[in-house]
Amino acid sequence: MMTRKSRRYLKNALIYICLFLVAILTLFPLIWGISASLRDDSELFGYIMPFSVHTLIPVEFTFQAYIDLFTKYGFFTPVKNTVLVTGISIIFGCIVNSVAAFAFAVFDFKFKKPLFALVLLSFMIPFEAIALPLYKVVDNMHMVDTYRGMILPSIASGLVLFLFVQFFRDIPPDLLDAARVDGAGIGRIYMSILLPLSKPIFITAALMIFMDQWNSYLWPLLIARSKGIRTVQIALTAFSTEHKTAWSALYAGSMFSALIPLVLFLPLQKYFVQGITSSGVKG
Template identity: 45%
Template sequence: MQNTPHALKKGIGFGLKHVAYIAIAFIFVLPLWWAIVSSLRPNTEVFADIFPFTAKALIPSPFSLEAYQGVFDRGFGIIIANTMFVAIVTMIGGLIVNGMAGFAFAVFDFKGKNAILTLIIISFMLPFEAIALPLYTVTLQLGWLDNVAALIVPSVANGLAVFLFYQFFKEVPKDYLEAAKLDGANWFDVLVRIYVPLSIPTCISAGLLLFVFQWEAFLWPLLAMPSQQFKVIQVGMAAFQQQYQTIWNQLFAVSVITALIPIALLLPLQRYYVQGLASAGIKG
């Protein structure tokens, strides 16, 4: 009986804490939920319950899929496929290039190693706008403007991904490396058979970063594809807004698709993503 007030107090604290969690989650999820609801309404009903605001604004009533049908009728499916292709190829190429670079910095000693690594670390801290003009000049000289290579190749090497791999690989016990060398393994075998299997969480973290960077890219695809014959999702969404700015439910449908695809990719892999950042990106 003496423990009853303590248990009651603990239960109330537990309940209040979770109410606060729910309230905070609601605040963050509300804009996305309203966008989803608005995309599932006829265009004439999108703002019907906003001024004045009522709870009906958060319910897709009347329910309609006309916005999504209209979006795909206007070719947005091709834009999604273009972006998926660019993002996936960049992710695969980036894992190979950045993984090998991180392995080289972690395992080998060579002249200028620390200076080069410092420059790589600085590179991912620079805003893209600072390198957009030099990158555009190089791309123009290579004749890559309006070529898919201009979207993929400059994004493959990523300073943050190199840093993640470097931080993880340098923590791998040297005993593994020495044992592999005694068995006659070459450097490629050491990387593929020992380091890569150990670094799966880091690979997932780096892969997701590369994918999201490409998925969210707007300025560079706009510069590298002046004819816009090969549109990616952010540029396509901006053009869609300018051309069809009065069809609000379709604008919300485009926004929902753009947001939910990376979320659907990230959620099932979030445990590995966090583990990779914790084990590789935070260690000094």
């Protein structure tokens, strides 16, 4: 008979083995991509087959691919476009959705319930489902190939609005009432009471909008027609046809665009996970 202690060791060892296996599967494409971005094209293909240490670890490390990416392959423009589109979306997304959520959370008004139901309905419909018809709408507004066309459709988000409402509802009404009695206007209440209390939900919202915009593909594919306006994701998918043999640079671009959300995600993980899961568990 196994002792209790040795059984526990065995169980823990099993869990660790499983965790490691899943971790390797998860990390492998990233490790591979990073390693490939840090080496020469010739070296990259020279060591793939047969499999050896140098399949994964460069013989000679070089940042040349990253330098080429920005100097030779004009990667600066798509990065600038993506930062612009993402940044403006975050600012306006936070303002528009939080102000509307403020109204839903602290006031009673006619048609409140059906209007809120409309919000919920709008986030049950995945964006991809309306992207193709949306193109025509935006085309009729003459916003194809403009920043406005890329940004405006994504500002009002049922999901972000819903998360704001959830959060604002938990703020003690006494706090708002007291401010009211002291003569503070609605604008003051929003700015000086609600905002400081709501930092976590603003971080969550900003992070969700960031991930959405930074990583979006279908919408910029439809709307950003010219080279000068396209985003990182589009530039990368076009990369292999435009620069046929620049594999290391393609990897460098992919890793660059993957690592930026990752770097933001790591310290703010808590906010992101809470935001996402509360939408599912409560909704």
